[in-house]
Amino acid sequence: MSILNKLTLQHLRLNKKRTVVTIIGVILSVAMLSAITTFAASMQDLMIRGAIEGSGSWHVKFSDVEMENSKYLTENAKTKTAGILLDVGYAPMEESRNKEKPYLFVRAYDTNALSMMAVNLVQGRLPENEHEIVLPEHLKNNGGVTIPLGSEITLPMGSRSVTREQAENPEEYYSMGDTLKQMSDEELANLSQKMPYFPGETFVPSGEERIFTVVGIMERPDVERYSAPGFTAITYLDDTALAAGSIVEVAVEAKNPRTILEDGDEMALSAGAAVKKDYNSDLLMYMGISGNNGFNAVLYSISGILIGLILVGSISLIYNSFAISVSERGKQFGMLSSVGATKRQIRKMVFFEGAIISLIGIPLGLLAGVFGIGATLYLIQPLLTPFMNIGGGLTLVVSPMSIVSAAILGFVTVMISAYIPAARASRVTAIEAIRQTKDVTVTAKSVKSPRIIRKLFGIEGELAYKNLKRSKKRYRATIFSLFISIVLFLAVTSFTTYLGQSTSMYYTDVNYDVNVILQDPETAEAKQFIENAAVLEGIDGFAQAQSRWGTTENLSSSDLTAQANKALQSESGIYLEYSILAYDEANVRELAERVGIDADQLFDPNVPKGIFINHAVYENFENDGDLRINEMDVFAGIPAEPLDVKVSSFDDNGENYEQKTSVAIAALTTERPLGLPGGSAALIVSREVFETMVSDLRANEDFRDTSTLYFKTENPGALENSLQELRLSSKATVENVFNIAEQAQMNRNMMTIVSVFVYGFIALITLIGVANVFNTISTNVSLRRREFAMLKSVGMTPRGFSRMLNFESLFYGLKSLIYGIPAGILASLGLFAAMRSGIGITYSFQWLYVVICIVAVFAIVFITMLYSSAKFKKENIIEALKEENN
Template structure:
């Protein structure tokens, strides 16, 4: 080790407090990068595990392949394992007491399939031969048909058939086709099978609640598959990478497999960061680049401030080295060496702190995720070689960038200037000039405070820079996570209930009594009764959705007399639900129940998926004003008869959906009102309300949706249909809630780091000004005057940092919004709450940091402080 490096280490040891502050700054920066990298990897890992637990592990699905094609799939170099399955068909379940679920659904798996998919065995064993089956426990609890292990089932297996749709095959996710207790489908006989029951399984998680058949699983023996038989091949890949899409398509072409028969497990693949959507891929890469850039800039600022202050205070030491013959290169290397020493100490500690901090955080929130959100998998801190490598590389790069500018500055300091310390503080009358207004409004203390900042502009700029970066970090991450959550909500289906019960079409007193009976079920936590029907309206071209206006410009034949035909969906809520909804959107409930002046709430903002652009879009369904009226009419599509109806006045415009109302597509409009107003609107002018799609529905939220469904079915009502969507709703809520947990966790992390950054910079800056403060006290500044000066300095710091930080933050927000627009489309909206929070927080944090630091220097002896040259 050369003499310059030895002197650098000695200097670090002599100035322990400043060295410690620098090390802490680097540790915080490394911990931040490590925590962010670990957070992202751990979240993706959790969602991978949860998706596999819910739906099974698979990546590519080839439907209806023959034996030769199956062999090719198994030999494909990309395939890790292949599950063979076959949907044999349906058989009538004799004695079933659930009219909505009259079938058994027989599905076959090979041994690998029973391992790969979430199949939970309750009793017995899994099938090992083609004549053995396991049955779902749901048959006994729901259909009230009891089978024992060892029983033999002889089943006439066939396919579901509807005369009007001959040739179309129906699956488990297609509910039973029935209306008013009349079933419109039947089974077309295919084969007779005899099975021995060898086990009982839990109801599979992948069986839809509305499925018409109870799951029965059998065994498919690969050796018995004939040359002309077809099976399904489900592939788990060795490596999940974006090229899997092109590889599977090329493979299908080579082996004469129809491209339409290929499916991908997009639910799982997206958590590997793999997608075939170019817009989504661009979104992911753009967002990753922006957020990583923000984090790196934040890290650089944190470390740079620490090194800049350190080099500034070391200028006399570097000048002495220069006076005894140290070259510019040696002085520059001295700063780089200091950075290397600090890095060697800080990076390992920062990595450990980052991992431990995230691990402790996960330990605390696991109970929330697994309890409240229903997630079965544990959130664990996932440490990968790549995350460690990225954290180390980013940290080393930030330390290098942070030391480069101070090192250049150090190399250029002349011996005389460094010893006299004239480089940091260069006073001219012009630079020190302050406005008379400051002194008139705030007094001499404010003027001195402002002159202090101007006197040492570099230190002042370093503190302001630190504040600006903290503002940008917080607002960028807050905006990013808020918009990510909004994007997630746009991409989901918008199901806001657990169970939908459709009740006949008569709307009789018996139906109303049935509704009250269902709503009174113990597990029901919330319900809405809704009557719904479709009518029409002609809307002026200038008022239709922007997307429709673009289409109309290309094809004017879509208009009639300058108007576009809209489908108006009228939703009449029950009294309690309508009162709550009216209050939520901020309108008068009494207007909605006055049949003399029909009025309704219009949902004018809708999300929808543009299949052509492959984007999720939020747009205005209609451009209208409160108080405006819509002329309604009804057209009978069979007879072509058009009936004019009454007008409806718009009493409120909103983007909020009540329970049971789904977002309408382009050219459709949801309006919400009362039953009285609905009757007045149609005024008995529609002969058959069923022609207008009239139906009465009950929407439920339940603490136990499966039990609630079973209790409704046990009522044995013939005019109801039950549609249980709790599984899809649960997945949506899990995603939104998990995203919320990570959103607030991420913001909390960034906020803590930002506060630490500000405290570190300001407290170091104030502590380095001990001699300056001692000088002011020595010439008569009172404690009260000193406090006023510190307070005004805090205000100047806050105002200056906000003047720079807010515009930069808005630019970053625009970039994030632009990146999201590759896959989504909605308006840019400034997060006013976050902006107001930041403004208040900046002044609070700066004042606290200044107060904390000034309390420490107040206790110092004036003579000792004037003599002191290091801290």
Template sequence: MNIVNKLTVRHLKENKRRTWVTIIGVIISVAMITAVATLGVSFLDLMKRQTIATDGEWHVQYKDVYADQIEAIEEDETTQKLVIANDYGYAKIESENESKPYLFFKQYNEEGYHQFPISLSEGRLPTSNQEVVVPEEIADDAGVDYKIGDQITVDIGERHYSEVKEPLSQIEPLQMTEDGINETLEVKATETFTIVGTIERPTWEPSWSPGYTVIGYIDQSKLGADDKVDVVVVLDKVNSSLFKHAENLASQHNIDKVNFHSELLRYYGVTENDNLRSTLFSLAGIIMAVIIIGSVSLIYNAFAISVSERARHLGMLSSVGATKKQKRNSVFFEGAIIGFLSIPIGIISGIAGIGATFNFINAYAIEALGTTEKLLVVVTPFSILVACIVSIATIFISTYMPARKASKISAIDAIRQTQDVKLTSKKVKTSKLVRKIFGLEAEIGLKNLKRNKRRYQATVFSLIISIVLYLSVSYFTSSLQLSLDMSQEDINYDIQVTGSNVAVEEFEPLAKLENVTDATFLNQYTLEGLVEQEKLPDGLKELIETDATLLENGKYPYYVALHSIDHKSFLSYAEDNEINVEDMGNGETPYAIVIDETTYEDADEGKIIRTKTIHTSIGDTFDLYWNDYETEKREKTGTVSIIGLTDQAPMGVNPMKGLGGIDLIVSEEVSDQLLNKEVKVQDSSYLYMNSSDPMATQKAIEDVKKSNMYVYNVYQQRQQDEQIILFMSIFTYGFITLISAISIANIFNTISTSISLRKREFAMLRSVGMTPKGFNKMINYESIFYGLKAILYGLPISILIMYLIYRSTANTFDYSFSLPWLNLLYVVIAIFLVVSSAMLYSISKIRKENIIDSLKQENI
């Protein structure tokens, strides 16, 4: 180690406070970068494991494949594992559960037992075509007591419904009317199986499926030339080329249909939607740039202040023969020492912080998230390497400018300490209005800022970075949330009970069952409306410009979904949306609430677009028509007055997606007033419920419901959607908390160090008679000047970055750009609070110091 480096190490030891502040700043910065990388990797790992636990691990599915085609898929270079699956068919059983009168036979080869979540309760899995395992729930739910070793002989066939040509599958419920089952089973084979075990109910079986899933074995060697099966493939490498490769493979071997496990592939960062991919990469690029800029500013200020403190020290080195290169390298060496100490601690701290967060979530919130998998800290060599490279690059960038400055310091300027203060009367000139309006203290404070311009600029830069960091990340969070909401189905209930021509009175006993926390009775009617051209959304106006024949007498025919809910639920819905209901019920004009926003996917542009369903106002009227398909005549049923506009739907209403349709919410009284018996015959009746125990509630409903009612338990699907949103919220809001902490630490570090370097200046002011009150006023005005300057630059830059984030999401999601006014207000208030607190904290440390000692202080 040469003499200059030895002196650098000694200087770091002698200035322990500044050294520790710099090390802590770098540790915080490295921890932030590491935490973000680890959090992202861990989050994706959780979603992969949860998807695999629920739906199995597979990437590509080839439908209806022959034996020779299986060999071609197996020999493909991208195939790592191959699963043969077959939906063999349904067999009737004497079930006590009217909604599940079948056994559904699903067959796999041995590899399928490993790739799909099949949980064996007792016995063993099948090893031949004549062996099966049955679900353990069948004994309690269906009242059929199968035992291991029993042989069952069943007639297996396909479910058919008169109005549907293709056979019905497990995702389609039992077709029922008030007269009973309205579907047939076409038997294609009679088979005898031996039961060799029991399994838990498969997670991929929908709650409304009509058959209990029975798992069997399929032997590839016994497949005939005309036998068709499904082939599911786990790929050797998962990348974006898999879509094209799979489709080419299917085309070469005359395979008609290929499906992809989109849910799982999404968490590998692989999607068919190029716009979505560009959105994800552009968002990641913007947010990572913001992180790096924030880190650079934090570390740069520490080194810039370090060079300012070491000015006389560097000048003395120069006076005894140190070259520019040696002085520059001394700063780089200081950065290397700081980095050597800080980077490992920062990486460990970042991982430990994420680990502590995950432990808390796993201990207290994992059940509420509705997931079977736990959050695990996933640290990959790549993520650590990225954190190290970004941290080293950040330290280098942060030290480069101070190092150049250090190399240019002349011996005389450094010893006299004039390099930072090169003044002219013009540079420190202030407006006369400042003294007249705010007083002498404000003028002195402003002159101080102009006199110490570099430190002032460093502090303001830190404040600007803090503003940009917070606003950018908070807008990024809200954009992610909105994009996710737009891509999710609107499920706001646990259980749906449907029925044909079922009166509210017949549903009421079900709504009063134990564990039911909320219920809404709903009838839905399909009507039409004619909308004036000026009230149409922009998408329809563009469509009409290309095809004017879509209009009927200057109006566009709308599909109208009229949702009639019980009076109590209607009042609650109106109140939740702050809609005035005082004048309702006068019996003169029927009233309705309009859901006036929708989202739809533009197939040409590959975007999800948010738009108005109709441009209307409260007080406008809307004519409703019923289309009699027998007479092919459109009859007017009535007119409703619009009393409210909202984008929120009541429980059970899934608003229409797309253009040319509208949802109207009315009460039972209004629908009775509007609709005649002919229209009401066409209605569908629903009961929607939330429950504290959805599975128990479903079983209770099955015991008491009528034969023309059917129960859908959508709890699991809703939990999965909410789980994704909640996990995303934990990620993004945790990130905002981290960013806020970094920003505050950055500001405190910069201001406290800057104030510490001004001890002589403050001592001089006190020595010439400035009172404590006047001193406080000066500090307060300096805080205001700092805050105003930071806001003047920080807000426009933040708005620009927010707009860039908006433009990046616009590749996939189309919604209007709006400023987060509440966050802007929070930032303005927080900046002044943090600056004032940092200034007062720093001043409190030097206020009691002796004036003579402070005047003799030298920064060496």
């Protein structure tokens, strides 16, 4: 080891406090970087496993492939693994209670396809030959058909078809994705699973009967659309027995998924001009191979913001450490230069110091980051429980790439921080360094202070002000440290606000636990279901509601709040949208009592009246294309005139039917009836008034009535099971039983998890800022020992000495806040601009954080100054004057 490196090591040992603080800064920086990269790797692993569990491990799937041409895909140089899939056909399922799903749709997978296509078993095993089959669990839950494991079933196979006349008939025309009218005769004669059930369609038997043994029950396959007319079942495919002209699908796992978006076209052409391709978009997106620019933009901008904030804070802290070190060693560098040390050697000494600090700080930072994020994941496991069925749960994944990236970023941070001080040290001449004329340059003009300083703060205040001006480099270093800390704190807290806003806007408050959606609620079967459901055990609250979408145009601006006037403006005037909810009598009367009005007035169909839920959240796009979220009261007071309400309904063809009615507002309230989520504006009416509002719509034969049942309970899981059992035993058309309480708890847990990580990040950023300020101020104070001794020697009292330091602290805090707060506001605006393109948020600067920042800055500065100067108060003046540090 060279003598220069030995001197550097000795300097680090002699200045242990500054060395330790610098190493702590590196540890914090690298710990946060490694924590972010490790957490990102863990989240990416979870999302990839979830995508594979949901849709399979394939990257691209080719359809309309002739069996004889499949070899061009299965044996392609770019293919790692390939599976063959075949649509066997439909079989009638007459027992199905779901009128829109009257078939079983049988698909056949070969061995590779069974492992690639996300066949998630609930019971039993996968099929091993063409006489075995796996059925979906929603055949029982949704269709009401129970077929036990081991059962033997006989399925008459066939296809679905409609005639060209049916497709061209406007009254029977139906569309979903593709349209019947645009389809070829061949496609009309063999409707696919992509086309929903069509009431006029025909089942065409193929003449083939297949006998299967049920060997497994699986979750609903991801490939089956909710509108699909058949419950998807899986059997085994022996592809060696297929005829050469058989039309199959080929699922492919690529050797290099990174190039699959480009390779897919070439592979499809190799198998025939008619071949179509479909990418596993979710899996590719989570692997980072995505054309979803919005998703990538938000992901990369947030990651870049977090890493950028860490690097800025870290560079500031470490840079100041090196700047002080170089200033402190100025005389040493001058003496070395005088005996022949070159500029290059001086620079290498500073970089060697950085390398030693990196050698200690980076490994410790990596360990701290990985163990810290691992401990965090362990502690929040109870919150993650609802997500454990997604890809096997969130587990710690230590990616070599994430560790290497964090280590490289940490080392680059240290080297960048050391570069400017190293360059400065090499430029100073030997004479300047020995005399230290570059550190403190004093002229009468440079230290002149305004008269008001002495008038306000006395001689101690004037001395404090002059002390700051005479050593501008150290003064600026301290101000810069405080400035960066302020900007980082305000930027990160703003980021937290935006993140919370973007999360919470999608998770509105709900006041019920389970809901049930019923079709045709006026039928005898539906009424019996409602009667039985309302008396199930464990129900604490029950409501039945029918709903329609309502709009009102050309409202009087005088009736609206100022915010509503602005938010609801359209090209044709003020345009108000809201839900129209018709509740049962008991719930209407209960709401009227809470609001404080006579409920009887709400039941007269000849004089329609309702209660308007006045507080709502509206989303709209501005001229710049950005989404705006407006949370507001709609009406300033009860409108004097009835509202012109336009009620809308859509038939199966997507055509809109409307009816206009005048409804008076009996009361405005923010109270919500059971079933109405937070953030929704709504007009609450009785059933009698509702019938008046939709009487003309009912004349349309395509009018479909729907009713929703809302339940409040302390045991949502048990009630959900009871309702599912009731659903299977009833002949009523029950579309869905949904446990909203479980979803709401998952949402709350997700927001808690986000808060844990965000506030942990704020805490670490704050620690970096505090370490930065402490390092800068304490080192500057320690370098002024002779100065303090000289002031004491000419008669400055301990009280005067304390006043001088307090005024210095005041000047530090004021100056840093003057620059830091505006810069923090600009950083907040920058974050808002970066995030709002992909997430609908509104700008909201939290002034509470500014107050916290002001208090914290003065507290940190005063405490640090007090701590750093405490040891000088009893120090021997003669000994201090002998020091030659300054």
